[in-house]
Amino acid sequence: MFRTCLTCALATAACQKVLSVESLLDFERHGHTVTRGLISPEDFQSQVPVLQRYVREKESAAAAHSAFIMSAQGMAGMEPPFLQTFNPHRHSPVAWQWTLALLSAACALLGTERLRLYQTSLFWKRRGHDATAWHQDLMTAPIATNDFITAWVPLHRVGSIEESPLVFQSCTHKDLAAKVHHEQLEEMGIDPLSCPGPEDFGEHHVPLEEGDVTWHHGWVQHGAPALTKGVSRMAFTASYFADGALVMAPAETEAEHPELPLLAPA
Numbered sequence: 651m652f653r654t655c656l657t658c659a660l661a662t663a664a665c666q667k668v669l670s671v672e673s674l675l676d677f678e679r680h681g682h683t684v685t686r687g688l689i690s691p692e693d694f695q696s697q698v699p700v701l702q703r704y705v706r707e708k709e710s711a712a713a714a715h716s717a718f719i720m721s722a723q724g725m726a727g728m729e730p731p732f733l734q735t736f737n738p739h740r741h742s743p744v745a746w747q748w749t750l751a752l753l754s755a756a757c758a759l760l761g762t763e764r765l766r767l768y769q770t771s772l773f774w775k776r777r778g779h780d781a782t783a784w785h786q787d788l789m790t791a792p793i794a795t796n797d798f799i800t801a802w803v804p805l806h807r808v809g810s811i812e813e814s815p816l817v818f819q820s821c822t823h824k825d826l827a828a829k830v831h832h833e834q835l836e837e838m839g840i841d842p843l844s845c846p847g848p849e850d851f852g853e854h855h856v857p858l859e860e861g862d863v864t865w866h867h868g869w870v871q872h873g874a875p876a877l878t879k880g881v882s883r884m885a886f887t888a889s890y891f892a893d894g895a896l897v898m899a900p901a902e903t904e905a906e907h908p909e910l911p912l913l914a915p916a
């Protein structure tokens with residue numbers, strides 16, 4: 651991000667005010683980092699119950715969506731990795747407040763002063779749900795950019811790997827050559843099922859206390875192990891990208907991303 655910061659003295663000053671140089675470098679080098687205590691204890695205690703209530707209200711819609719996705723991927727009847735409620739910021743003032751509260755740190759980490767919001771989500775992983783498989787967020791976002799970041803905010807303490815934190819393959823946002831894709835493994839005669847999953851490979855930031863936030867770059871490989879301690883894990887996420895990126899033509903994205911047409915360049 652210094653690449654971008656150096657083009658603008660103001661942005662450099664803003665970056666260093668919001669986050670330490672160590673955090674900025676950590677994100678730049680590894681593609682993920684953690685910011686401790688970004689949500690204040692007062693806000694956390696009063697606002698988390700509102701978000702938890704919202705997740706529960708949307709449970710049946712989220713379950714229907716995940717059943718649809720599992721079936722589309724030929725895995726009908728299997729456990730999904732989580733229930734996902736999309737874009738709570740459009741309906742919940744608290745989710746919108748968190749989206750704005752995370753903005754300065756997101757700008758600092760991407761080294762820009764103007765971001766667009768791609769999406770917010772609430773992830774609810776319960777005991778019995780599958781692991782969140784290794785993936786890169788930008789693979790499924792219809793945006794041509796390398797400047798994309800997601801804040802992942804657990805709605806409770808995540809004290810250990812058994813409680814399903816996000817797990818990252820460091821540096822894959824810069825150098826994917828070091829890792830091989832699932833399909834390539836098959837070609838190479840390696841059983842993809844015996845590849846180490848997020849439960850026994852990768853870096854994480856536990857223990858995460860209330861108000862801590864992990865950040866990951868849109869190209870970094872990440873996932874999460876299945877929950878083996880506790881019964882439920884919930885997280886709020888907000889994904890942003892640097893203003894000015896090209897997005898796919900509205901007609902192709904309208905069904906899934908009704909807000910994206912607003913972002914299309916003239």
Ligand SMILES: O=C(O)CCC(=O)C(=O)O
Nearest residue numbers: 773782800802874885887
């Ligand atoms: O919470 C999870 O298990 C998945 C979240 C995720 O992949 C993301 O925030 O990009």
Ligand SMILES: [Fe+2]
Nearest residue numbers: 785786787872
């Ligand atoms: Fe992701």
